[in-house]
Amino acid sequence: MTSAALHTRRRAVAIDDVARPKPAPAEVERLFADAEPAPPQANPADRRGPFRPQTLISTRSRLHGETIARSFQAIDAGVIMILTWVVFDFANPTGVLASPIVAVAPAFAPALMLIVGLAAFRTYSFRAREAMGRQLLKLCGAFAVSGAIVGVLIWSANAPQGLALWAAIAFITTYLLHLAWRVSVSRMRASGRLTPTIVIVGANKTAERLIATALERRDIAVLGVFDDRRGRAPGNIGGVPVLGGIDDLLSHRIMPYVDRVVISVTSTAQDRIRAMVDRLRVLPNEVTLLIDVEGEPGHAAVMSRLADMPLAQVSGFRPDQNRALVKRIQDLVIGMLALIIAAPVMAIVALAVKLESPGPIFFRQRRHGFNNEDIVVWKFRSMSHARRDDKAERQISADDDRVTRVGHFIRRTSLDELPQILNVLAGEMSLVGPRPHAPTTKTGSVESSALVAEYAHRHRMKPGMTGWAAIKGSRGAMDTPEKVRRRVALDIEYIERQSFWLDLYIMLMTLPCLLGDRHTAR
Secondary structure, three states: OOOOOOOOOOOOOOOOOOOOOOOOOHHHHHHOOOOOOOOOOOOHHHHHOOOOOOOOOOOOOOOOHHHHHHHHHHHHHHHHHHHHHHHHHHHOOOOOOOOOHHHHHHHHHHHHHHHHHHHHOOOOOOOOOOOHHHHHHHHHHHHHHHHHHHHHHHHOOOOOOOHHHHHHHHHHHHHHHHHHHHHHHHHHHHHOOOOOEEEEEOOOHHHHHHHHHHHHHOOOEEEEEEOOOOOOOOOEEOOEEEEEOHHHHHHOOOHHHOOEEEEEEOOOOHHHHHHHHHHHOOOOOEEEEEEOOOOOOOHHHHHHOOOOOOOEEEEOOOOOHHHHHHHHHHHHHHHHHHHHHHHHHHHHHHHHHHHHOOOOOEEEEEEEOHHHOEEEEEEEOOEOHHHOOOOOOOOOOOOOOOEOHHHHHHHHOOHHHOOHHHHHHOOOOEEEOOOOOOOOOEEOOEEHHHOOOOHHHHHOOOOEEEOHHHHOOOOOOOOOHHHHHHHHHHHHHHHHHOOHHHHHHHHHHHHHHHHOOOOOOO
16 A cells, blocks of 8 residues: 655644643543543543643634635735835825826835745745744845845836835834744644644554654644554553544544544555544544555655645545635624624514513523534523423424424524524534534434434534525424435535535525425424
């Protein structure tokens, strides 16, 4: 079997900048608890291994280096262009606006080349172990590219007035900006928001070398190792604890905080690889292969770039960060407008709920979010408070005697879902996506998640207030296995097709579909 090819995304991350950790919170200790009880004399901190994250950041909240770098680049470009305008407007008696284009263009040419040079010299990589002197050399290289244009302008006698003043101010401003970016990146690393986390499947020499490399470079955080051969597996590898077998991994509470599952196997164990891949397909996490390439050229580079780019992907959804950014902006803009428009209606519904029956106005329930993360979803209370179903063990039915009169109306019109706009603005949900289900939702006497192997695949995207399944008629209770399978199939279809325009179409079609559906129990 050939070695897995690596590509470079240049997302530099490290834990070196983190201050010496204090004792971890009880919640972190609980998440790192082994499937089998640790010996009474064991130190709980040892179960977390040498990476010792003080706080765990969910994959939903993790920042992406590429997005951060592009944000810095956009700010730099805006500042440089504004600075160029101000300097040359000040130096030119007629002003920039009153000058002909032929006179203005030479003034902006060095600025454009500076923006290009900053990207070409990789000044936005901000590698953890990179000295500030090297960063300064990169900036000088970018200015050298810009300076070449300045030299051409001077040689051709077309140099605009104020060129020297612009060069001095632009260099100082850009240097100060990059100092600020460097500090920001260090703080994001220290908080764990820029540190990718992995767990390893396979307690072997390949895993040992990977952990040793990670400890040396501090590019990734290895939270644990899982291996079915517990009898032969040691208690830890390189200090990283062996937390159980694959069955333990599938249900482990740490998985919402794991960016990637890495299968570490030897190249000869093809049957074992296939068996592992089949068992891990049910996870929403990205699953990749790290093949034993010891002795092959480039082995060190393959190991060291694990934090920058996935290896051979065999399962899981690899999100498009540009698309994710657009979707988040869409949620914030439309969500804020929706909250403003819906505020009067929400106030009326809240008053009606409070006046009709005793109990709180809102109903809060734990549901699965992105990557199986537990989130608290808000709704207007539609049931009698004394008969509420916090765990969704009994699905809604027509003429359900638990539902109040106001509850029937707001459920039929989906007004009970309006408070979820707050979940959207908080980043826990999206306007469009698979509907969030409670972890213990049952279809008959069986948990719905047990009926479809790909059930967790619908958690590869944030849950939504509405979705593709909703406008395709898959709404309300999933009281038969066929309904569960259809819901999951539609949700996965949406995840594979998701786009800005598809989201707008779904939002526009939601209200007509809801008003036209008088048969679904909601």
